[in-house]
Amino acid sequence: MFKFSEPFITQQAQALTHFEPVYIGRKLLGRAPEGARYLSLDCSQGTxxxxxxxxxxxxxxPGAYVRLLREGPVDIIHAHFGVDAVYALPLARRLGVPLVTTFHGFDATTNRKGLLTSGSPAWYHYLLFRRQLARDGDLFLCVSDYIRDRVLALGFPEERTFVHYTGIDSALIPPRSPVGGAKKIVHVARLVEKKGTRYLILAFKELLREMPDCELEIIGEGPLERELKDLVDSLTLNGKVNFLGSLPHETVLTRLTGASVLALPSIQAATGDMEGLGMVLLEAAAMGIPLVGTHHGGIPEVIVHGETGFLVEEKSVTNLKKYLLELVADDEINVRMGLNAKVMVQDRFEMKCQSKVLERIYKSVLKGVC
Known part of the structure; x- marks a missing residue:
């Protein structure tokens, strides 16, 4: 629970007004929201x-969770990620309550080989019990149209599978710094193959030939960190490309305010894993920062080419450099597209609106409508 990389889960839950969220999970990995009620198997001691x-x-x-929840009634369980939902299903059945599952990305796109070679018992269970989840789960939510298509292809029932955007609270997003100062491209991502960080670094090397005062800031960590740092060394980009590691969500937002562009050039990984939507795209857009990403997964549902930013083909270093350069070199285009992105977020992804929709979904599930 409470990973730095998953603030969208608690943000969505904390925005509810007619339901009181209680967070449950196997292990604590971060700090809970202030005043939030949470229950973890970490609550026991030692062995x-x-x-x-x-x-x-x-x-x-689910016995340990049943004991944790015995002090208060539970009306509904909402599992984030299909992998977690196969663990939540036995608990929901023991408690006699509906189970809602949200699919975010890898849980809908990772292929069988990727799941089998992960080394994770949770991923093995997901592969073994995914059909049972599709049969017995009450409702399935997907963070983008693309992810819904992938979930349906896995055999989930069309009549119980819907798109629901997680949303962001624009009121909590800090304002963007004035355009016209230092030129900075920001990339916020776990350092894994899917995020396309390698191609961004290669494009940035080409961009520097025409705009040498630009810099690239990479926020996140992951198994490819050493390999990517070696690439930066080999391209003599030290001092121009800065790896900041994993940061608290509030710090990430602060760093984003100084960005000229948010870049997310995701690709399909060898495991099949693809981007569901990319919450950081919404956060940057809410600040009025233009976006550059790939024709990949759910990204085109946020980036409208030529309006809120630019889309490029996967692994296209040449076009990635071209559009990044256009946005850092031309302040007029940068501001116009940034404002378009901000309006788009307010119109389609506002947290208050999306939370009301979610609560209507909960109520319909409890009434047995869905």
């Missing part, structure tokens, strides 16, 4: 906690 976590991870047995 007892590890025992509960291991039993649940290997068997999906």
């Amino acid at each position: 007892v906690a590890r025992g509960h976590q291991t039993v649940n991870a290997l068997t999906r047995y």
Whole structure:
């Protein structure tokens, strides 16, 4: 629970007005929202906690969660990511409550080989019990039209599978710094193959030939960090490309305010994994920052080419450099597209609106409408 990379889960839950969220999970990985109620298998001590976590991870047995939840009634369980939903399903059945699942990306796109070679018991269980989830889960939400198409292709029922944007609260997004100062491209991503960071670095090298005062800031960590830093060294980009590591969400937003462009050149990974939508695109857009991304996954549902930013083909270093350069070199285009992006977020992705929709979904599930 509470990973730095998953603030959208708590943001959505905290925006609810007719339901009180209680967070449950196997392990705490970050700080809970102030005043939030949360229950974790970490609450036990030492070997007892590890025992509960291991039993649940290997068997999906929900007994430890049932004990944690015995003090108060539960009306509905909302699992984020299909992988977690196969663990939530036995708990929902024990409690006799509906299960809503949100698919975000990798859980809809990673192929069978990718799941089998992951080394994760949770991913093995997901592959084994995904059909059961499709049959017995009450409702399935997808963060983009693209992800819904992929979920349907996995065999989930069309009549119970819908698109619901997670949304962001524009009122909590800090304002963008004035355009015209230092030129900075920002990339916020876990450093894995899917995020296309390698191609961004190569494009940035080409961009510097025409705009040497630009810099690239990479926020995130992951298994490819050493490889990407070696690439930066080999291209003699030290001092121009800065790796900031994983940062708290509030710090990420602060760094974004100084961005000229937000770049997310995602690609399809060898495992099949693809981008569901990219919440950082919405956050940057809400600040009025133009976007550059790929024709990939759910990204085109945020980036309207030539209006809110630019779309390029996957792995196209030449076009990636071309459009990044256009946005950092031309302040007029930059501001215009940034404002378009801000309006787009307010019209389609505002958290208050999306949360009302979610609560209507919850109520319909409880009434057995869906």
